[in-house]
Amino acid sequence: MKFSTNLLGKNFHHLPTVDSTQNFLKNLLKTNQAPIGTLILADHQQTGKGTQGRSWFSLPNPQLMFSLLIKPHLAPQKLPLINILCGILMAKSLEEFNVHAMIKWPNDVYIDGKKVGGILSELTDGKIVLGVGINVEATSKDFPAELEHIATAVSLHAPNPVDRHELLNQFLIRLEEALEWKPDDLISFCQREFEKRWIYRGEKIQILQDSRILQGISHHITSSGALELITDTGVEKIIGGTISPLL
């Protein structure tokens, strides 16, 4: 498989099955076998990892599930911005296929109110092991009962078939370009594009954190990728938690 990039995906492993592409890439990294840009693509994962210790469900057909080693020109505390950047770039890549995707802060990609994919970035030794999972080809029957009403696949919304390799290629082209930008340009791109695609823009939301529940309205993110929530008592910078709409 060829990608239209110079660095990302030059060292490429396509695996029919693996426990998790994240683990596979981290093991390569430990043994000095993973230069920046190393890409691991899997057709199936046995124990795919999601954020917050959750698992990532493997659908019956091969989907887009990959891990990529990157080294952005950003301070480590701006890592959340990378999730947002990748969500935006995936949404832009999907636009090439006439599919309109949105972002659910901090790391989910949504189509029509349902999750179509997610981003997991893990910092190792100043480098980021970026994991992306997108459901490309599925019917609603392919999802287990607990996901049926909250998850979706690109094929359920696209006017024409979407080739997962071409979707990956589109994403890599955009990411390779974005990683060359100066930090300030990358930050303003993320802030601007996030505002266009944030699923709860202008809506009242609730954020569930370990010891508290916050309510408010949010329009944008800070330069570190934190969500700015306007509450009755002031502006809170949110760096984690589970968001839901307040009906």
Ligand code: BTN
């Ligand atoms: C999330 O929404 O919780 C993030 C999901 C990330 C899933 C991808 S699939 C490829 C890579 N390998 C993994 O084990 N996880 C990520």
